[in-house]
Amino acid sequence: MNIENVAASLNRVSGSVASMLKVALRSRRVPALKTEAPVRSLTVMGNGPSLRGVLEGDRAVLRDCDLMAVNFAPNTSAFFELRPKYLVLADPHFFYVSASDGDPNVVRLWENLHRVNWPLLLLVPVRFAAAARTLAEAGNQHNKNGQLQIKTFNTTPAEGLRSVNHWLFDCRLAMPRPRNVLIASLMLGIWLGYKDIRIVGADHTWSQSLWVDDMNRVVSVQPHFYEDKKEELDRVAAEYAGYHLHDILRSLTVAFESYHHIASYATQRGVRITNLTPGSMIDAFPRSL
Numbered sequence: 001m002n003i004e005n006v007a008a009s010l011n012r013v014s015g016s017v018a019s020m021l022k023v024a025l026r027s028r029r030v031p032a033l034k035t036e037a038p039v040r041s042l043t044v045m046g047n048g049p050s051l052r053g054v055l056e057g058d059r060a061v062l063r064d065c066d067l068m069a070v071n072f073a074p075n076t077s078a079f080f081e082l083r084p085k086y087l088v089l090a091d092p093h094f095f096y097v098s099a100s101d102g103d104p105n106v107v108r109l110w111e112n113l114h115r116v117n118w119p120l121l122l123l124v125p126v127r128f129a130a131a132a133r134t135l136a137e138a139g140n141q142h143n144k145n146g147q148l149q150i151k152t153f154n155t156t157p158a159e160g161l162r163s164v165n166h167w168l169f170d171c172r173l174a175m176p177r178p179r180n181v182l183i184a185s186l187m188l189g190i191w192l193g194y195k196d197i198r199i200v201g202a203d204h205t206w207s208q209s210l211w212v213d214d215m216n217r218v219v220s221v222q223p224h225f226y227e228d229k230k231e232e233l234d235r236v237a238a239e240y241a242g243y244h245l246h247d248i249l250r251s252l253t254v255a256f257e258s259y260h261h262i263a264s265y266a267t268q269r270g271v272r273i274t275n276l277t278p279g280s281m282i283d284a285f286p287r288s289l
Contacts, residue, residue, distance in 0.1 A: 015160025019174060027154040027173040028126045034193040041065040041196040042189045043276075045084070046182050047073065050277050051201030061200060061276055068189065070181045072105060074112040083118045088188060090155065090181045095124070095131040110135050116147050123188055126152040153188060162264065169265055176258035176265075179251055183258045190262075190271050197266075197273045198288075204281040206252060210245075218245050259284035 043065045045051060054061060055078050067084035071094075074087065089095070094106060113122070113136065124132045129152045136148055158165045158174035168174040175187040182202055189197045209221035263284040266273050275285040 012160045016158075016164040017160070019156075019158040019160055019164070019168065022156050023154075023158070023168060023173045026127075027156045028152075030126055030152050030154060030172055033123075033151055033153070033172075033188065033191050037193045037195075038066060041198060042068060042192070042194040043198045043200060044068045044182065044185045044189060044202075045070065045073065046199065046201035046203070046277070047071055048201040048203030048205075048277065048280075050203050050279065053278075054200055061198065065198070066194075068185055070185055072109060074109050074116075075105060079112070080115075084120070086121050086123060086188070086192075087113075088123045088181055088185045089128075089132070090125055090178065090184045092128070095128040095135070110138070113148055114138075118147055120148050122148055122150045124150060124152055125155045125184075127155075153184070153191070155184060165261070166265055166268060176261035177254050179255035179258060183255065183262065186259075186262050186266075186273060189273075190266060190269060195271050197271060199273065199275045199280075199282075199285065200277055202275065202277045202280050202282055204256075205279065207281070210248065212245055218243055218248055220248060256282065256284070 041064075043062060045062075045067060047070060062082060066086070067082055068086040068088060069079060069082075069084040070088045071091070073079045073084070093103070094109065113120075122132065122136070129150065132150055136150060154173050154175070155178045156174045157177040158168045159177070165174070165176075169187070169190075172191055176183060178184045178187075182199070186197065186199075206220060211219050213219055259282050263273065273285045274288045275282055276288055280287075
């Protein structure tokens with residue numbers, strides 16, 4: 001075994017040790033997400049601009065399957081038309097009331113969730129469970145049927161030896177580094193017991209809308225299938241203000257690598273994940289357009 005292989009092996013072992021420590025400190029035992037194996041496929045709806053074509057054109061890929069929505073989807077009319085079975089919120093911005101008081105998009109999101117009149121499972125990181133329940137209970141007077149239920153998941157990142165990672169994934173104590181909500185959503189789909197998972201609206205074409213202006217500020221345009229309000233555009237711009245280009249590119253690398261870790265885990269667990277998004281930059285899953 002040459003020096004490079006030894007170094008790589010040591011890095012994987014150290015990565016697993018670090019992951020186990022993170023799990024011990026951050027992760028919590030969470031209730032099972034499923035009571036019985038789903039009989040239908042799951043379609044995860046990203047918020048990329050290509051989803052607009054699905055919603056305005058042929059919705060066949062959204063029929064005869066369970067739907068999982070993410071992030072600000074409740075602020076759209078499509079959310080109430082499609083009545084998804086799941087909603088995933090992962091960004092802290094959705095839960096810190098003091099930070100979101102000034103964001104009308106977040107306020108509107110929770111107001112819309114209070115209007116839900118079909119069974120909806122809201123999936124949130126375990127560390128935000130209390131905040132999510134408080135925000136959900138604020139609408140009890142409007143949502144008297146109790147249709148909105150909350151379950152939690154761990155977002156602790158696992159790296160290192162594949163066998164250790166997969167064991168942590170099976171225990172739902174960790175997941176591949178969750179750089180975005182789609183990574184968490186795919187892991188949740190597997191944990192929910194789905195054997196056929198499809199992805200739509202996952203353009204991930206961020207690198208095509210990334211540049212540096214004459215003030216050396218990184219600009220990243222992240223379009224969605226809905227029209228972003230000025231407040232959200234300003235928030236994203238402010239969030240990126242403190243980052244350099246290498247920070248953004250490193251984050252993109254982590255995200256795309258995480259998809260390959262998910263693909264490996266899904267294959268070993270007999271789960272098929274198919275990307276139905278035209279022009280998607282994700283190269284980890286087979287395409288079916």
